[in-house]
Amino acid sequence: MKHRYLPMTPQDEKAMLDTIGIQSIDELFADIPEKVRFKGEYNIKPAKSESSLTKELSQLAAKNADSNTYASFLGAGVYDHYKPIIVDHVISRSEFYTAYTPYQPEISQGELQAIFEFQTMISELTGMEIANSSMYDGGTSLAEAGMLAAGHTRRKKILVSRAVHPESRDVVRSYALGQSIAVEEIPLKDGHTDLDALKEMIDDNTAAVMIQYPNFFGQVENLKEIEPIVHEAGALFTVSSNPLALGALTPPGKLGADITVGDAQPFGIPEAFGGPHCGYFAVTKALMRKVPGRLVGETTDEDGRRGFVLTLQAREQHIRRDKATSNICSNQALNALAASVAMTALGKEGTKEMAVQNITKTYYMKQQLKAAGFEIAFDGAHFNEIVVKTDSPVKELNASLLQKGMIGGYDLGLSYDEFDNHMLIAVTEQRTKEEIDAFVQEMGATHA
Amino acid sequence: MHKDNQPLIFEMTKEGRVGYSLPELDVPEIDLADLLPEGLVRDEAADLPEVSELDIMRHYTALSKRNHGVDSGFYPLGSCTMKYNPKINESVARYSGFANIHPLQDESTVQGAMELMYDLQEHLKEITGMDEVTLQPAAGAHGEWTGLMMIRAFHEANGDTKRTKVIVPDSAHGTNPASATVAGFETVTVKSNEHGLVDLEDLKRVVGEDTAALMLTNPNTLGLFEEQILEMAAIIHEVGGKLYYDGANLNAVMSKARPGDMGFDVVHLNLHKTFTGPHGGGGPGSGPVGVNKDLLPFLPKPILVKKDGVFAFDYDRPQSIGRVKPFYGNFGINVRAYTYIRSMGPDGLKAVTEYAVLNANYMMRRLQEHFDLPYDRHCKHEFVLSGRRQKKLGVRTLDMAKRLLDFGYHPPTIYFPLNVEEGMMIEPTETESKETLDAFIDAMIQIAREVEENPEIVQDAPHTTVIKRLDETKAARKPVLRYHKAE
Numbered sequence: 001m002k003h004r005y006l007p008m009t010p011q012d013e014k015a016m017l018d019t020i021g022i023q024s025i026d027e028l029f030a031d032i033p034e035k036v037r038f039k040g041e042y043n044i045k046p047a048k049s050e051s052s053l054t055k056e057l058s059q060l061a062a063k064n065a066d067s068n069t070y071a072s073f074l075g076a077g078v079y080d081h082y083k084p085i086i087v088d089h090v091i092s093r094s095e096f097y098t099a100y101t102p103y104q105p106e107i108s109q110g111e112l113q114a115i116f117e118f119q120t121m122i123s124e125l126t127g128m129e130i131a132n133s134s135m136y137d138g139g140t141s142l143a144e145a146g147m148l149a150a151g152h153t154r155r156k157k158i159l160v161s162r163a164v165h166p167e168s169r170d171v172v173r174s175y176a177l178g179q180s181i182a183v184e185e186i187p188l189k190d191g192h193t194d195l196d197a198l199k200e201m202i203d204d205n206t207a208a209v210m211i212q213y214p215n216f217f218g219q220v221e222n223l224k225e226i227e228p229i230v231h232e233a234g235a236l237f238t239v240s241s242n243p244l245a246l247g248a249l250t251p252p253g254k255l256g257a258d259i260t261v262g263d264a265q266p267f268g269i270p271e272a273f274g275g276p277h278c279g280y281f282a283v284t285k286a287l288m289r290k291v292p293g294r295l296v297g298e299t300t301d302e303d304g305r306r307g308f309v310l311t312l313q314a315r316e317q318h319i320r321r322d323k324a325t326s327n328i329c330s331n332q333a334l335n336a337l338a339a340s341v342a343m344t345a346l347g348k349e350g351t352k353e354m355a356v357q358n359i360t361k362t363y364y365m366k367q368q369l370k371a372a373g374f375e376i377a378f379d380g381a382h383f384n385e386i387v388v389k390t391d392s393p394v395k396e397l398n399a400s401l402l403q404k405g406m407i408g409g410y411d412l413g414l415s416y417d418e419f420d421n422h423m424l425i426a427v428t429e430q431r432t433k434e435e436i437d438a439f440v441q442e443m444g445a446t447h448a
Numbered sequence: 449m450h451k452d453n454q455p456l457i458f459e460m461t462k463e464g465r466v467g468y469s470l471p472e473l474d475v476p477e478i479d480l481a482d483l484l485p486e487g488l489v490r491d492e493a494a495d496l497p498e499v500s501e502l503d504i505m506r507h508y509t510a511l512s513k514r515n516h517g518v519d520s521g522f523y524p525l526g527s528c529t530m531k532y533n534p535k536i537n538e539s540v541a542r543y544s545g546f547a548n549i550h551p552l553q554d555e556s557t558v559q560g561a562m563e564l565m566y567d568l569q570e571h572l573k574e575i576t577g578m579d580e581v582t583l584q585p586a587a588g589a590h591g592e593w594t595g596l597m598m599i600r601a602f603h604e605a606n607g608d609t610k611r612t613k614v615i616v617p618d619s620a621h622g623t624n625p626a627s628a629t630v631a632g633f634e635t636v637t638v639k640s641n642e643h644g645l646v647d648l649e650d651l652k653r654v655v656g657e658d659t660a661a662l663m664l665t666n667p668n669t670l671g672l673f674e675e676q677i678l679e680m681a682a683i684i685h686e687v688g689g690k691l692y693y694d695g696a697n698l699n700a701v702m703s704k705a706r707p708g709d710m711g712f713d714v715v716h717l718n719l720h721k722t723f724t725g726p727h728g729g730g731g732p733g734s735g736p737v738g739v740n741k742d743l744l745p746f747l748p749k750p751i752l753v754k755k756d757g758v759f760a761f762d763y764d765r766p767q768s769i770g771r772v773k774p775f776y777g778n779f780g781i782n783v784r785a786y787t788y789i790r791s792m793g794p795d796g797l798k799a800v801t802e803y804a805v806l807n808a809n810y811m812m813r814r815l816q817e818h819f820d821l822p823y824d825r826h827c828k829h830e831f832v833l834s835g836r837r838q839k840k841l842g843v844r845t846l847d848m849a850k851r852l853l854d855f856g857y858h859p860p861t862i863y864f865p866l867n868v869e870e871g872m873m874i875e876p877t878e879t880e881s882k883e884t885l886d887a888f889i890d891a892m893i894q895i896a897r898e899v900e901e902n903p904e905i906v907q908d909a910p911h912t913t914v915i916k917r918l919d920e921t922k923a924a925r926k927p928v929l930r931y932h933k934a935e
Contacts, residue, residue: 001799003792005532007881008803016810016882025802028809028826029704031673036710038703044571047793050536057787061545063560065553068544076552077774082470086501088542090508098517098533100525101730106853106913109454110515111729114508117457120930124494130929134731136586139774147630170771174748177770178597178632222485248480250488272541273561274551274775275586276732288927294730299923301916306453311923317589317626318864322635327626330587330720334728344457344504348496350468356480357473363483364475381484398554410552433474 003047065407067271071435073401075385075426076216076410077138077165077263078271081244082354082429084345087268091338101294101333105309112308115296115333118340125246125343125351126260127253128282133294134336135279135328138263139168142210142240143175144281144292144326145259149208149236150181151325152290157205161186161193163215164240166415172210181207191217191378191387198229206235208259213241213252217424218362218385219378220249227256242266243280245383247355259283268342269335278335289315292326357429358384365427365436372444377422385426387412387419390443394423397443404442406435454510458931461498495933514914515729516858522884526830526861526873527621527669529699529721536791537724537784546783551775555760562759565776566752568786569736575789575797576695576715577708578738583777584748588696590772591716591735592627592663597769598739598746599661599690599714600631605746605767608688611660615689617646619669619865621696633660640867644670644823651683659689666693666710667700667828669865669873671808681711690714690743698722699877700805700828703798713740723785725778734781748772803878804829807885811876814889818896822868829877835870843899843906845870850917851898851909855891 017023029037048056067080074080091097095110102108102115115133122131135141146158158176160169162185169185176183184201186209187194193211202209209230214220223239230237238259239252244266246252252260265277283291289312297311317324346354362384366376369388377387388409390397398408413420427436480489499507516523523530541547549558569581585591596614603611614628615636625635636654641647645668655662662684667673674680684691693712699722707715719725720733727733739747749768750761761776792800805828812821812831820834835845849859849872861873876885898906910916 001795003796003799005534005791005879006796006799006803007879008799008806012882013806016806020806020809020813025806028805028828031675031826032701032705033675033678035678036705038577038706038709040703041794041798042574042703044574044794044797045567045790047796048790050791053787053790054536054540057540057564057790058543058545060560060564061540061543063563064545064549065557066544066548067550068548072550074550074552078550078552080548080550082468084468086467086504089505092538093509093512094519094533095512095515095517097538097726097728098519098530099515099729100523100528100530100727102515103525104516104849104853104859105918106850106910106915107516107858108514109914110511110513113454113456113514114511114729116929116931120456120458121494121496123930124496136590136732136778137774139771140586140590165774167771167774171773174597174770174772175630178593178600178630180632220484220488222488224485224487246490247494248490249484250490251494270547270780271550272547273549273558273779274777275773276734276778276780288929295927295929297923298928299919301918303916305915307915307918309918309920309923311920311927311929314924316622318622320626321622322625322629324622324626324629327589327593327623327630328587329589329623330727330731330733332728332732333730334726335732337729341504341508344497344499344507345467345501346496347461347465347467347498348493349466349498350470351496352490352493354468354470357470359480359483360473360478361475363478381488395554402554402557407550407553407557429471432471436475 070405070407071431072407073409073425073439074407076424078274079266079426079428080271080430081266083268084342086345087338087341090341091334096337097334102310105307109307112296114337114340116298116308118336119296121340121343122280122282125243125251126282127251128260129285130288130291131280131282132291133296134332135281135293136332137275137277137279138240138261139171141261141279141281142168143172145238145261146172146176146181146208147179147325148290149238150179153207153236155205155207157182157184158208159184159186159201159206160210161212162188163193163217164210164212165216191219191380192221195225202229202233202235204233206233208236208238210238210240213239214245214383217378217387218382220381220383223252223255244355247351248359258287264339267339269338276332276335278332278339293328293331354429361429361431362386362427365425368436368440372440384428385424388423388425390421390423393421401442406439454514456931457497457499457507460503463498465498465500467499467501467504521856522880522888523858524860524874524876525858526875527696529875529877531724531877532879533724533726534788534791537787540787541780541783559759562752564783564786566754566759568782571789572717572736572738575702576738577706578715579741580744580747581736581738582747583736583782584773585735585737586773586778587731587733588716588718588735589623589627591737592623593630594748594772595692595714595716595737596627596631598743601746601769602743603660610658613658614660615654615662619867620663621669621694624663624694644672645674646680648676648679651680655683655687657687659687661690661692663692663694665697667697670823670832671827671830672823673828677710696721697829700801702801704801708740714743719781719785724788725781725784732778732781734778800878807876807878807880811874811885811889815892818893830873830875832868833872834868835872838899839870841899841903843903845872847906847909848895851895851906852891853910854912857888857891
């Protein structure tokens, strides 16, 4: 069998069989019982050459409506943002992407230092003292936060706001089931977490209160008012946060959060149909030894030179096995690198400027929709999303927007029974005034 | 490798430098204080770097030079399947129609992506011999937990609530017992016998009415095929338990034995290992899970269905364990794995396994006179040597691993599995040439000789890397996990 990935030649094969002292490769599989041995070849598609496969797959890709071709107003946790071109050049260096977890620090200083820098950037943005090296995504990161809180407080109830991303709430519930943790949802009030309800629901069995900031509807929850309610009951204040928003908003770490999690997708990571993205996990110093996943720490070598290693590994599955509180092994290292490069490119000024642009352009959208006669469902402070009430089903509106080269917003009725004919619209810095005006006009045209 | 320390990006920062080019702000400016509640406008900017684009590129290029990947050199890290990562995968995953699509777009606008996912599932069903596959889990450990949650749901649906235990062999990957704990089970360990295989008598002793599942890797972490797999399946199924396949070692048996035919009820795969999604420095991975028909109702939702040539996500799954991840899995990694499978075809995947196993056996036979070989029989895709002999001379496996760095190699997995003293787990993969294997073998033999003649050179290794051995105790005792600006 000749293939560009398989360097074996018939001569090599013969020489190797001789060394082993066997006649054929089949002998190496003689230990597989006859009854379970697979005979022949898989019934799958035959191999294709490089050219014909790229042709086929580029045609398949072309069947999808992508946000380079269409102006996207769809967010709901995944966003079309400015991705500095340099990001892809850095993560395409194969010394990074063809390496595995940096278990041998002497030949992995590049990856280890990059992660150390990522941890620092996430700490800076969130205002938390400690950040880990990444998690799968924002949703599983929030679920792990719930497990941490239950383990730490030895309590068995989690309160999660209904203004938290519906799919993240689903994942929290799935993980909680394994740990026999009860999950209760805090109702909504004007597109925010209902604080009176929270006060009613919280008790001395509450391990964590989970709030999204900005929340699923784009509204900025007032963490200052929530924090004392949570801490008075002895629960851990757990905030899920779009890290880009923290370029402009006071970070959860400065507002009393014990755990801040989220997804770094807004920093240089493509939408990619929902993954891979990049969960982050940040905590106060008190919780340092309970953090799931890998941590990189600074140390010195025998000559006193600065270097970096994986550290506090006694927390992790490969050491603690069944005593580990998380089973995470592979994480999202390459995407953490992408996010680091994007955060570095944007830097101190750009991160703020980009966050403010999101708020400003969304504000413009809101004003234009109001002027066109639309009702905005929740009129509180927003980040880069707003909810508009529509006369016709969102699915129909989106179909006509698509005709005009636009990907419309998220149909909130899919996740909230009470929000049929409500569209969640995202406006990132990528959207131009012209595109926003066209969007409003098309909505208006359908509206009329 | 570069010997100079590379400064942290924060140490290169200079106020006023920028590395970005944001879109123009073409709408009227607003004052955040008018919009946001008091105290929620950030008053102190996050202290991120201030550097130019060239600064960034030079910094990360310097870091990349201080990192070893498969493209840098041989990487026989056992259990991790560090094979070549084809470049076509990287190109295809970056096609705009795959990279720049949103998971919540109307299904009619992402039929191409859904078709790819569906066809990948079909291919994985055939490869594993299972009845259905979900692509939702993000990595191997995530797949393990997903599979165990389904097993738990299956037993509970049968009113069988006393099944609280998951059995794992003493040689299992650490994620197996950890996943069992996270899924709410208690772990019971079954011993290996003198042949390195699961001890059937011990298995019979530990199974019972409280057994939820047995988790197995086959071949196991010693690289040995569990020959009595059918007997083990019978023992577990007889007491009403389920058999779980950890697919970390699938590279050893493609086209030779399918988990479904061996009696496994649930299977997870590591697409970043066998199917060449790159390891990325630790991730992202992808951990699809296959099930037999007993477990179909419990799959995470949504599941992908095809009706009259149209693909759709089906959320109407009342017995589903729910979501394990937002959206549909690590799609970008799945695109890479699909591209790989389509590049190989059925004969290619068969050759992959045959050459992976041939390479491992060749290395094992050439090295066995220089190191202890605890289990002397044909191995599969990897094998485990013991450094017992060298330890008696005062040189540990860790030292030999560090010495390999001087030869430009990534060392094998060491001190795993736990049932081998001073273990070295070597997995060459099929993409390495005989010349590469020979050169590595020669280096290993030289190191074995050094241990006898000049042990200090091994004990003090590495000598050529950018940095010497690091003080891990110091790192853990006084953890410094982020940079702080010097006052």
